[in-house]
Amino acid sequence: MSHSESNIAIKVKNLVKRYNHILAVNDISFEVEEGTIFGFLGPNGAGKTTTISILCTLLSATSGNAYIAGYDCTKYPSEVRKSIGIVFQDSTLDKDLTAYENLVFHAYLYNVPKSEIKNRVESVLHFVNLYERKDELVKKYSGGMKRKLEVARGLIHKPQVLFLDEPTLGLDPQSRANLWDFITKLPKEHNVTIFMTTHYMDEAEVCDKIAIIDNGKIIASGSPEELKKIVGGDVVSITTKDNLYARKHIENLLKLEVLEKNNELYMTCNQGETCIPDLIRSLGDKVLSVKIQRPTLNDVFLKLTGKTIREDYAPESNSTKESIRAYRRKH
Amino acid sequence: MELNAVYVIVAREFKKFVREKSRLFSALARPLLWLFIVGAGISRLVPVESGVPYTQFIFPGILGMTILFSSIFSSISIIWDKEFGFMKEILVAPVSRFSIVVGKALSGTIVSTIQAVIILALFPFLGLKLNVIQISEAIIICIALSFCISALGIVIATFYESYESFSVIMNFIIMPMFFLSGAMYPVRMLPPVLQFVSKLNPLTYGIDAIKHVILPSIGGRMSYDFSFHTSLIVIITTSVIFVFFGAKAFERKD
Incomplete structure (x- = not known):
């Protein structure tokens, strides 16, 4: 010691x-x-x-x-x-x-x-x-x-x-x-x-x-x-009156990558709080709603391994446990 | 050796034994059936030519049977403890494996001896006359034999991980040990191969020692198979060996 x-x-x-x-x-x-x-x-x-x-x-x-x-x-x-x-x-x-x-x-x-x-x-x-x-x-x-x-x-x-x-x-x-x-x-x-x-x-x-x-x-x-922080920031999602316009605008002015899913636009910002005023300023009254989501540890795991950590992931692990048990039985 | 740990392992087992009275009654049923039903039946076939009636002849064997079953059952509760996880609580404690084995063996010893003493108390019903010295000596042998068989049970338990193995232990270890122990017939009357196997069985020596103490007048074909001293030495030596191997087996980490 x-x-x-x-x-x-x-x-x-x-x-x-x-x-x-x-x-x-x-x-x-x-x-x-x-x-x-x-x-x-x-x-x-x-x-x-x-x-x-x-x-x-x-x-x-x-x-x-x-x-x-x-x-x-x-x-x-x-x-x-x-x-x-x-x-x-x-x-x-x-x-x-x-x-x-x-x-x-x-x-x-x-x-x-x-x-x-x-x-x-x-x-x-x-x-x-x-x-x-x-x-x-x-x-x-x-x-x-x-x-x-x-x-x-x-x-x-x-x-x-x-x-x-x-x-x-x-x-x-x-x-x-x-x-x-x-x-x-x-x-x-x-x-x-x-x-x-x-x-x-x-x-x-x-x-x-x-x-x-x-x-x-x-x-x-x-x-x-x-x-x-590995995830790269907060996830901000918005709905607008005109998604096509909004998307172009965000990509050109704010230099953010935008994903569209279910009529919602998603982007990752370093700091969600400062990102939102910028968004609203540039899109004006076209914005209908804004949502900000902190990354969870699940997002971290997803980012690092490309898979989620859910229990349905277990079959493979059970086979590891099985092999370990089989090993113990033999020795 | 950690005495606190040995004490608490024994106390736990004893508490459970006292709590489950039905376990005691069902444990006593087996020797009683053998003694008063099987024994009574066979005694009609066996003439009283060796100084004692057959029901008296098998009395030491029935004591041995009581000890065999309760000691092994007590020790293989280790398998239950493994299955239900409690064993881990004991294994991660700062307690030597030797203490755990001694604690478990003593638990089996107490539980078995209590049952054996209850059966021994039936001697007047068999027409036996025993004095205080004979009774005390018989109890001392029961204690030593219980410890020996409990320690053997621990060694057996270390080989098994789940209680599914229970019937294997019952049919391939306990029953053969009983039938090849001189309990129902003298070892010398068996064919040579079975005689050889019987002589490897520590229970044989325990039962023979009890015969020396409570059936001193026995003779002829039904007589003892070994000298009293041989039997005692075998019981004590095998006890030490079983405790040693039990502790070694617990040590194993893979």
């Missing part, structure tokens, strides 16, 4: 994970600063879960290095495990135990001092608003409650880094919003760094920094704002 890097919570350098001919993770590098929310974004099967598994010491890397809180994930797995909390994609709760019992189990497993167990368990239960239902069996919980309970469990041993692998997968919109509400509170209230993966682009907006991964490679990284 060198002191100059003491504010780096996660460091990954040239990480590779190979299953026979499949490169699940292909030479990725990134750093995550302490106390920030880092988003790992990509379609299903892009290598997100494989990366998390290596960081959590469940998988060994083919080559490259990963460090959590300064500890090498391969050389000091035990130290790494003490420093992290994880919420996996699939539930890892014991459904035949109560919420309270699940949390106490965790506290013992992480060697929390006995005198503190009750306090910590109760405080995380209050934090996720499940205290009143702590003595119910987990199998009676809804999907959203289970996920919240898992986040609560991940906090009991005061980890430095909390991993959230697709935390909102399969939740209804209300539970999703609710979950995000308190995930964004975590870095401040629990002094923890968040590493999350998701394939819902809109959810990644809460991140301080994002890395976009596709086919095992990081294809872009930066803050959401920085990434959106």
Whole structure:
């Protein structure tokens, strides 16, 4: 551990994970600063879960290095495990135990001092608003409650880094919003760094920094704002009384490329706010309506890969998962 | 070894065992059927020539059967834990694989021993007379045998990923282990090949040791197959080997 890097919570350098001919993770590098929310974004099967598994010491890397809180994930797995909390994609709760019992189990497993167990368990239960239902069996919980309970469990041993692998997968919109509400509170209230993966682009907006991964490679990284700049500006669309006239005018005077679709004219401006007055000034009363749209992370992904990140993208990824499973069975 | 982790793994299993009372009743049904129905039927065919009636002869074997089923079932709950994800919660914890295996083996030991003791308490109904020393010794052997078979169950569980494999384990591991354990007939009366296989089965030694303790007057064709010391040494050595391999198998990361 060198002191100059003491504010780096996660460091990954040239990480590779190979299953026979499949490169699940292909030479990725990134750093995550302490106390920030880092988003790992990509379609299903892009290598997100494989990366998390290596960081959590469940998988060994083919080559490259990963460090959590300064500890090498391969050389000091035990130290790494003490420093992290994880919420996996699939539930890892014991459904035949109560919420309270699940949390106490965790506290013992992480060697929390006995005198503190009750306090910590109760405080995380209050934090996720499940205290009143702590003595119910987990199998009676809804999907959203289970996920919240898992986040609560991940906090009991005061980890430095909390991993959230697709935390909102399969939740209804209300539970999703609710979950995000308190995930964004975590870095401040629990002094923890968040590493999350998701394939819902809109959810990644809460991140301080994002890395976009596709086919095992990081294809872009930066803050959401920085990434959106890749798209090249805001999308402005207008309807006019005379599209032909307007189009010619915009192309000649404002030097913007115009696309016509469904009787609407689309153009990309660096700064939508300053672009609109120019448009109206030059077109006068021919303008009927103006719409301005900020680029979304989905537009970024589309721009970088030529495809959207939707779930219908899954068939290929499932085949990757299948091959990885087949590989494991053989070895 | 992390004692807190071992304790909580055992506590979890015990809590679930106590909570599901129906599991205990159905687990006890099997040995009772064998003891009082199969045993009673076969005893008509077997003359009392070796000092003990057949129902008494199979009593140690039925104790062994109780331990075999409950220990293996308890250990292969690991497969359920893998299937339902809970295993990951244990595997990412800062706990050595050795502690996990010991915790799981002790869970099986407690659950099995409780069931074996309940069956053992039926001895007066079989016309057996046991003193306190015999009972205590039998319980100690039950504990050791339960630990051994539970540890074996863990090794088996590491080979399987889903509960679909349950019937394979039932038909190709548990049942043959029971039939080739000297529970229903002395090992020495089997054909040589089956004798050989029976001698590779740790359960055989556990049952033989229990025979030494609760059927001291047995003799002739129904007599013991091994010396008491041999049996104890085999149970202890194989336990250590199984725990070692179980921990190794858990270590695996691919």
